[in-house]
Amino acid sequence: MNSFDMMTKSPSTLVPVDVTTVQERVYQSLRLGLLKGEFLPGEQVSIRSLAEVFGTSPMPVREAVARLIAERAIEQTGPRTLRVAPYLASDHENYIRVRMQLEGYAAERAASGPKNPELIDVLRRHNDSIAKALERNDFDAALAGNQAFHFELYRAGGYPQLLDIISTLWLRTGPIVASARKDEDMFRRIFKIGVRIHDDAIDAVAQRDRAAARRAINLDIRSSHLSIRRFYKQLSSRPAVTGE
Incomplete structure (x- = not known):
């Protein structure tokens, strides 16, 4: 019996091959970082520094970044310079309006399904994780708990195409x-209010109240947006400090 015959006779010992490309893994990691707010609006990024973080060659990072540029989450500002999409008040206002429509609908769908105690438990755990994170600053x-809560809820709507669209919008608003976090008191206030709205x-999903689920999610999105808009207005009105 040759070595090939021996291998074919013991398939249970073989390890499944990971067919995910390096580029795809880098893309998904960058995407998750944007969703969770690990990058800030206008933050400069470079292919070389990201490649060092991921421990890869620049090529898969360049390909992943190209996809994020197409999704308007990252901007090419020069031949070799990149930045996370900056905050623009008018654009952000439009994104918020679209998010309210889509995420409100996703919440409605989650509330219209059959009773799902497991979903309710998972949502409560995510929301509790936000509250506990705030307690320890x-x-x-x-931010991670907030992202997990929302996408758990929207995933329950059973509409993956809608989830994809919402995810793309979060790429543009997550860093904002x-x-x-630059204003710790405001950040804590936004998320404490968010925990109550969550x-x-x-409760709306548990009671299968579609209108209440939509209303709660819309209020959550809108209330945080208004606070952030005030934050950026105050930021723009401060005098520039040399070396800041």
């Missing part, structure tokens, strides 16, 4: 929400 964990959304 772990703002990164609060994360920028509120409780209302969870």
Whole structure:
């Protein structure tokens, strides 16, 4: 019996091959970072530095970044310079209006399905994780918990195409929400209000109240947007400090 015959007779010992490309893994990691607010609006990024972080050659990073440029989450500002899409008040207002329509609908769909106690438990755990993160001033964990809560809810709507569109919009607004960390009091206030509104959304889904679920999610999006808009107005009115 040759070695090939021996291998074919013990398939249970073989390890499944990961067919995911390096470029795809880099893309998904960058995408998740944008969704969770690990990058800030206008932040400069470079292919070389990202490649060092991921431990890859520049090529897969360049390909992943090209996809994010097409999705308008990252901008090419020069031959070799890139930045996360900056905050523009008019653009952000439009994104918020679209998000309210799409995410409100996704929440409606989640509330219109059959009763799902497991979903309610998972949503409550995500929401509790936000509250606990705020207590220990772990703002990164609060952002991650918020992202997990929303996408768990929207995934329950059973409409993957809608989830894809919402995810793309979050790529453009996630860094903007994360920028509120510069004002810790405001950030904490936004997310404490969000936790209470999330409780209302969870109750609405549990009671299969579609209108209440949409209303809660829309209020959550709008209330955080208004706070962030005030934050950026105050930021723009401050005098520039040399070396800041």
